[in-house]
Every structure is written in structure tokens, then in C-alpha cells.
Amino acid sequence: MAIRERLSGNEAVATAMRQINPDVVAAFPITPSTEIPQYFSKYVADGLVDTEFVPVESEHSAMSACVGSQAAGARTMTATSSCGLALMHEILYIAASNRLPITLAAVNRALSGPININADHSDTMGSRDAGWIQIYSENNQEAYDNFIQAVRIGEHKDVKLPVMVCQDGFITSHAVENIELIEDDKVKDFVGEYNPESYLLDASQNLSIGPYDSPMYYMEHKRLQVEGMKNAKEVALQVAAEFEKMTGRSYGLFEEYRLDDADAAIVIINSTAGTAKDAIDKLREEGKKVGLLKIRLFRPFPGEEIAEALKHVKAIAVMDRSDSFSNQGGPLNAEIKSALYGTENAPKIINYVYGLGGRDVKVENIEEVYSSLFEIIETGNTGDTYRYLSVRTQEVQ
CATH class of the missing domain: 3.40.50.920 (Rossmann fold)
Known part of the structure; x- marks a missing residue:
């Protein structure tokens, strides 16, 4: 039976992360997404998750740590906004081109300048061609639901791409709304265990992540990346159909x-x-x-x-x-x-x-x-x- 709560959008996403219980979260604070890793770090400290929480020195480092941990075979998540996403920009391409299904909570905020900390979509729209799946959320309920579904979409064998789940800074991230949470065990069953086909810590494979790609192979790798993105549309609908069976809440494209x-x-x-x-x-x-x-x-x-x-x-x-x-x-x-x-x-x-x-x-x-x-x-x-x-x-x- 659904759990009725009153949560901000940030706390709703942090709750979804707790229920999923990722292997690694690497993050650096930036308004208005700061609360997401802040809430989650408390879950870590209280022993509610088994996650390795990595506090880093910048957003560039945060995404770099996410790339490393996901490549090693660990389900990995982070959160950021605005200039933080811009500082990640180089590594966003690396995550996508290496087919690493990292899940990122992107709390939309204007980019400088002049300096502004409020909501618009210039940050994630600036990253729209980095090869990440992008899902947008009208309210807190959708931010929570979309984040849970995003993990399944990105990790699907026909997709294998990172996903950013977007919501408007302060408008939904800090506003408290009524929300229906899913029971912890149901979320864990829905998301399932992360079982990558190839990862760096698999001693049975010889694997290199992010090697130099010569003109002889680069286009073919990009074409495969495109196929993953094309497949994401149908996978998103399949995941949404399963989600509706579990919650009664319907999602489409x-x-x-x-x-x-x-x-x-x-x-x-x-x-x-x-x-x-x-x-x-x-x-x-x-x-x-x-x-x-x-x-x-x-x-x-x-x-x-x-x-x-x-x-x-x-x-x-x-x-x-x-x-x-x-x-x-x-x-x-x-x-x-x-x-x-x-x-x-x-x-x-x-x-x-x-x-x-x-x-x-x-x-x-x-x-x-x-x-x-x-x-x-x-x-x-x-x-x-x-x-x-x-x-x-x-x-x-």
C-alpha cells in the first residue's frame, strides 16, 4: 500500500536514492541541488544504506568519480545544478561514450551571468547533446517516480546510457507537496540488482575503459551510442508500463x-x-x-x-x-x-x-x-x- 508523505522535490529524490541503495554516490554541493546529497549523506551516516559516499572537491571530480565507480561495476548516482553541471561538461561526454548508466538528479537553475540561483533550463539544455537521456518532471511526485524509472532505463542491455532526471530549482526542489511513496521492498524489486556485462573489476575479462579511439573505429562507436539512444524510447515505455502496474501512475514519452x-x-x-x-x-x-x-x-x-x-x-x-x-x-x-x-x-x-x-x-x-x-x-x-x-x-x- 502506498505511503502518503509530504516532501520537497529534493527530499523525494533523496528518498528514491535511499530506496534504490546505490553502491556509490559522489557529489559536490551546489544550490539548489545541495539538499539531495545532504539528505543522502545522513542516510549513509545512519546506516540506512550500504552506499560508499564520496565527498569530492568539485563537480568535475564528482562526475569523474562516478565514471570510475560505474566503470568498475558499481551502480552510481550524483546530483548537481547549473554551473556544477557545466563544470561536469567534459566528463558528461565520457560517461555517455563509455556507455555508463550513471543516474544524475539535475535540479534546473540558470547559468551565470549575471549571477542567478533560480530556475530555468539553460543548464540541462546546454548538455542536451552530450549523449545523456533526459527526463523532465512537472512536480515532486514525478521527480520521485522518474528517478526510480531512470535507473531501469539507463541500465537496460539495449540502452546502457547515463540518465539525468530534471526538476525546477526551488519551484519543486524546495517546495513541499503531498506525495505517494512506494514501499522500500517494492522499489528494490522493481530496480533489481545491477549486473553489468563488462566492468573493470571482473578478473575474467581483459577490458579497457576510455582508450584512444582512432578514425578507424570512432564513427562505429558513435553509431552504436546512437542505437542505445534510439532504443531508450521503447525501453522507457516498457519501464513505464511496469511502473504503472506497481503504482497505478501512468507515464509516457x-x-x-x-x-x-x-x-x-x-x-x-x-x-x-x-x-x-x-x-x-x-x-x-x-x-x-x-x-x-x-x-x-x-x-x-x-x-x-x-x-x-x-x-x-x-x-x-x-x-x-x-x-x-x-x-x-x-x-x-x-x-x-x-x-x-x-x-x-x-x-x-x-x-x-x-x-x-x-x-x-x-x-x-x-x-x-x-x-x-x-x-x-x-x-x-x-x-x-x-x-x-x-x-x-x-x-x-
Whole structure:
């Protein structure tokens, strides 16, 4: 029977880690993810887990230690945010290219500068092409559920890739919400033991991790890495189906909210989806056909499935909580446009960059977005397709 609790998003993820009982956790503190290793270090001190906790001198060292321990055959986890993830950047590629299924709790926070410690997605979007699976979470329950599923996805024999589970800094990481926990024994059974096929401490094998890869072999290794990422989509659905049998909670590649008959829709990631749902409910009461597509799995990107889900919509606003500085919009916008390119009667698309540095997003702001979409539907003119939401137009001194 589910255990009802009230936890912050950080404590929920730390609880999932305790229930999984990894072999190694290596971490360095950075706001707003600090609480995750802090909570977990207490579990270690209290003897609630068998984990080797490695306090390191930087995030670069944290990911390096994770690579070493996972390569040695140990199930390994860590947590970070913002500049910490950026400092790991070099080692993120090493973890992915060596097919090491490390699980990372990424608590989204803006990157400097100017210095800012609040939520946006510039950190994980900056790492989107490092070869890691990326799963995003609207609320504390999803952060907990996604973290448990991430271990199974990354370790699957057809995937063998690291996974980062993302949630919005302070908005969910520190906010306390009602949550349903799974019993410890069920989590352990669901995740199972980690049994890698090849690892450094296996004396029966001759194995090298991270050797020089000449032009004769490098492309083939990258192609195999791509296959693992392609397979992750189907594996994520298989794991989600098993998770639903255990908990009753359903997960897919993305969530559709009142989208079936929508004329206008927004595509969004993480916590602002909750605000958008409130706006949708309000506008539906006014007779307006509006809907939402919330991305859960961003890497690999489920482009074909998204195109199918949005094919009937007349106008779409893609919401990016980061900017790519391409003068074409944010990273999610580029993915959605790519997915819809060439589809018959493709909907008109605009992009809003919003909520940078933790700026509040209110129901009224989402209503403004839908108002813009209905204007596009009525006039047939998209106007500026690259827009900023709730930004002061007067020069800031």
C-alpha cells in the first residue's frame, strides 16, 4: 500500500536514492541541488544504506568519480545544478561514450551571468547533446517516480546510457507537496540488482575503459551510442508500463492535457505545465479549445509521436525556459519545428522564451500566449515567431 508523505522535490529524490541503495554516490554541493546529497549523506551516516559516499572537491571530480565507480561495476548516482553541471561538461561526454548508466538528479537553475540561483533550463539544455537521456518532471511526485524509472532505463542491455532526471530549482526542489511513496521492498524489486556485462573489476575479462579511439573505429562507436539512444524510447515505455502496474501512475514519452480537440496548444517542460493546466481549465470554461503537450522524455526526442499528437492543432506556442541565442528561438522550439517540418497541413508555430532566472509565470501570462495563438488562427499571420514572455521592453538601467 502506498505511503502518503509530504516532501520537497529534493527530499523525494533523496528518498528514491535511499530506496534504490546505490553502491556509490559522489557529489559536490551546489544550490539548489545541495539538499539531495545532504539528505543522502545522513542516510549513509545512519546506516540506512550500504552506499560508499564520496565527498569530492568539485563537480568535475564528482562526475569523474562516478565514471570510475560505474566503470568498475558499481551502480552510481550524483546530483548537481547549473554551473556544477557545466563544470561536469567534459566528463558528461565520457560517461555517455563509455556507455555508463550513471543516474544524475539535475535540479534546473540558470547559468551565470549575471549571477542567478533560480530556475530555468539553460543548464540541462546546454548538455542536451552530450549523449545523456533526459527526463523532465512537472512536480515532486514525478521527480520521485522518474528517478526510480531512470535507473531501469539507463541500465537496460539495449540502452546502457547515463540518465539525468530534471526538476525546477526551488519551484519543486524546495517546495513541499503531498506525495505517494512506494514501499522500500517494492522499489528494490522493481530496480533489481545491477549486473553489468563488462566492468573493470571482473578478473575474467581483459577490458579497457576510455582508450584512444582512432578514425578507424570512432564513427562505429558513435553509431552504436546512437542505437542505445534510439532504443531508450521503447525501453522507457516498457519501464513505464511496469511502473504503472506497481503504482497505478501512468507515464509516457509526453503528457497530453485536453489536447484531443484543441485548436490552440502549447508545448512545455517541467513545472510551468501545472500553471498552464490551470489556464487551460479556465479557458475551457469560456468555450475555448485549448490544450497542452508536456514533454517528459527530451532525449531521445520523440519527434514522430509528437508530430502525430499535434497534427490536428491549428496553432502552437513552444515554450522555452532557455534561449539558444541563435536568433531563431530556444532549443525546444528547434526540436518541435524539426519534428513537424514536412508534415501535411502543419500547424503554425511561434516560440516564447519565458521564466529566465526564475521569473514568475502566472496563469494570466499563459492566457496571453493562447490569446496570441487565437489571433494567429483568425488572421493566418504568425507575425514574430520568436518572442519573449513578460519581459520589460523599456531598457533596463
